[in-house]
Amino acid sequence: MDCILETRQLTKEFKGFVAVNKVDLKVRRGSIHALIGPNGAGKTTCFNLLTKFLAPTSGTILFDGEDITKESPVRIARRGVIRSFQISAVFPHLTVLENVRVALQRQLSTSYHFWRSEHSLADLNDRAMHLLREVDLERFAALEAVELSYGRKRALEIATTLAMAPKLMLLDEPTQGMGLEDVDRIRALIKKVAADRTVLMVEHNMSVVSSIADTITVLQRGATLAEGPYEVVSKNPAVIEAYMGSTQTELVGAH
Incomplete structure (x- = not known):
């Protein structure tokens, strides 16, 4: 597998609280890879580690086969790792x-x-x-x-x-707070721009994830709970249990 981004045992602790716990992530070049999980699962913290808005407590981050764990946010951006944020940031x-x-x-x-x-x-x-x-x-x-x-x-x-x-686009909750029409527009847009790029996205909307993501990594309490295509991940008993409640119906019935 040709990985553009890989993490090995990536960990972030805050005064004894483990927000990201030994996460091994492999993002295949040219794919759409989604990070999902319940609130507080560590998804945005993981993004912040990848772009060095936060420094990892331990572990390694590789981009294009090179160790970027200790590089500055500016240097990582110059490599082509570009992210968006949950809140729209335009002038x-x-x-x-x-x-x-x-x-x-x-x-x-x-x-x-x-x-x-x-x-x-x-x-x-x-x-x-x-x-x-x-x-x-x-x-x-x-x-x-x-x-x-x-x-x-x-x-x-x-x-x-x-x-x-960007060589790698990191999209943090790209459809958050949108109505159905806007969600559909952004879903189609992500699929379009990903045709010749790699996208790693955090997204809560399972209908979006199920329809465009090639690979899904499920985080829970900062650790990897499951990984694979939607058809496999959505049937995983541990994943269904993690999404108990209103989200469970959405997860299993997204198609």
């Missing part, structure tokens, strides 16, 4: 086009020379519009981001993530 009073263009500026040697003429950024417009077409936002290019619906703001965030040229 509300910049236009949709300008939001993507800001993300593209990192490719220039003058990335943070904000005093330069706006005309110096014109070369980025074509690339920005291409990314907006990819997420079906081209017709909103001149609109201020604050005017977008919640679902389209998340689509814009995916466009800005794509602008960072």
Whole structure:
């Protein structure tokens, strides 16, 4: 298996509380891999370890076969490990086009020379519009981001993530708080952008996970409970027990 990302015995403790407990994770290149689990299972903490927003207590993180455990968040981002967050993070009073263009500026040697003429950024417009077409936002290019619906703001965030040229996209709850129409839009969008990229996602919506994830890792109390395709994981008695209650019906009946 060609793994783009691997963790070995990845562990994070907070004053005696083990939030992530010896997790061995293998993300296959070109796949959509989902992390699921009940609230408090350690999913977002795991994301924070992978992007070095948190330092692991022990264990190893490998990306493209290289040990990145001790690298800085900036260095890891430069390698192409780019994440989104649970809360949409766009510049509300910049236009949709300008939001993507800001993300593209990192490719220039003058990335943070904000005093330069706006005309110096014109070369980025074509690339920005291409990314907006990819997420079906081209017709909103001149609109201020604050005017977008919640679902389209998340689509814009995916466009800005794509602008960072990710090798591995980490999506944290990409459909959280969305209505059915927006969920369907983002589900289709993730499937589309994953055609030639690798995606690791934390997601609670089992209908989304079951329909697009190639592999699912189930966490419980910080440890791996089960792993495999949805058809296998959803029938695992330990997984069903972990999801007892309203989520159990959703897990087993997502298809």
